[in-house]
Amino acid sequence: MNRDAKFAVLGGGSWATAIAKMLCENVDKIYWYMRNEAAIEHIRKEDHNPNYLSSVEFDNNQLQLTSDINEAVENADYLVFVIPSAFLKTELDALSASLQNKVIFSAIKGIVPETSLIVGEHFHKTYDIPFENIGVITGPCHAEEVALERLSYLTIACANEDHANFLAEHLSSEYIKCTTSEDVVGTEYAAMLKNIYAIAAGIAHGLGYGDNFQSVLMSNAIREMKRFIKKTYKMKRNINDSAYLGDLLVTGYSVFSRNRMFGNMIGKGYTVKSAQMEMNMVAEGYYATKSAYQINKEKAKKARTPIINAVYQILYEQKNPKKTFIKLSEKLN
Numbered sequence: 001m002n003r004d005a006k007f008a009v010l011g012g013g014s015w016a017t018a019i020a021k022m023l024c025e026n027v028d029k030i031y032w033y034m035r036n037e038a039a040i041e042h043i044r045k046e047d048h049n050p051n052y053l054s055s056v057e058f059d060n061n062q063l064q065l066t067s068d069i070n071e072a073v074e075n076a077d078y079l080v081f082v083i084p085s086a087f088l089k090t091e092l093d094a095l096s097a098s099l100q101n102k103v104i105f106s107a108i109k110g111i112v113p114e115t116s117l118i119v120g121e122h123f124h125k126t127y128d129i130p131f132e133n134i135g136v137i138t139g140p141c142h143a144e145e146v147a148l149e150r151l152s153y154l155t156i157a158c159a160n161e162d163h164a165n166f167l168a169e170h171l172s173s174e175y176i177k178c179t180t181s182e183d184v185v186g187t188e189y190a191a192m193l194k195n196i197y198a199i200a201a202g203i204a205h206g207l208g209y210g211d212n213f214q215s216v217l218m219s220n221a222i223r224e225m226k227r228f229i230k231k232t233y234k235m236k237r238n239i240n241d242s243a244y245l246g247d248l249l250v251t252g253y254s255v256f257s258r259n260r261m262f263g264n265m266i267g268k269g270y271t272v273k274s275a276q277m278e279m280n281m282v283a284e285g286y287y288a289t290k291s292a293y294q295i296n297k298e299k300a301k302k303a304r305t306p307i308i309n310a311v312y313q314i315l316y317e318q319k320n321p322k323k324t325f326i327k328l329s330e331k332l333n
Contacts, residue, residue: 206267
């Protein structure tokens with residue numbers, strides 16, 4: 001392994017900014033791609049991202065900022081993709097630089113809508129990247145708490161243990177603790193599914209359900225997650241580990257959760273379009289809901305997914321949230 005390997009962060013949102021901050025704790029320079037040239041110029045002049053986590057100050061000597069995705073890909077060995085899944089294919093369509101011999105880690109936590117694949121599978125099937133060079137960065141970890149340097153935990157999953165350990169080493173600090181895992185597919189599906197359950201938690205809050213119901217909803221959600229992942233990719237895993245249960249809980253309960261916020265607005269009576277327009281960030285769970293619903297629908301033996309089904313009905317079939325949650329509540333235990 002090349003101990004002098006170079007890193008690139010691809011994306012300009014809050015989680016990309018947080019990952020750039022973590023890497024800058026340990027390396028002299030990173031490439032950072034974002035398509036917003038105005039944001040790049042602001043960072044160069046003011047040392048912080050104007051749109052996300054603006055309290056984080058960067059040393060510009062550590063940043064090689066670029067609005068050219070090919071420049072970042074060509075010059076780095078480890079590529080951390082943090083582009084929202086709904087826009088990933090469009091961004092990659094502009095790519096002429098080769099992804100071969102690159103180590104790709106996804107911190108996207110979503111499904112690529114055009115292929116209905118989790119990000120790792122998309123890179124493998126579309127770009128012929130071997131699975132040993134594909135990994136996942138997952139939580140439980142909110143970007144806002146990274147900005148505040150509050151103690152947080154990450155799980156780095158990759159079939160190649162050396163790649164996982166190398167990235168974990170370069171993300172770790174006094175306030176970031178990393179563990180590694182071989183369950184690349186399971187942790188990535190969990191990161192996608194927990195956003196759907198966070199929307200459900202938000203809808204429940206918006207409808208006026210209390211903590212008692214929320215605890216039952218989350219208890220059912222982790223069991224539903226286990227059933228879904230087991231049907232999709234069966235291997236030995238402990239669903240109570242932080243990468244699964246921990247990430248679900250922080251996304252379902254935290255005030256920083258954009259998916260919970262989106263669901264809360266839906267529960268309060270916003271339409272999907274009006275909620276999306278009011279939010280400044282992408283709620284990955286909206287796109288994940290449709291993909292998860294379709295993936296499960298196409299299986300010969302479907303997993304029982306009443307929560308995913310309820311969220312799908314509300315978001316995509318315009319079913320009444322109040323009536324839908326009354327029916328859902330009868331299926332929970």
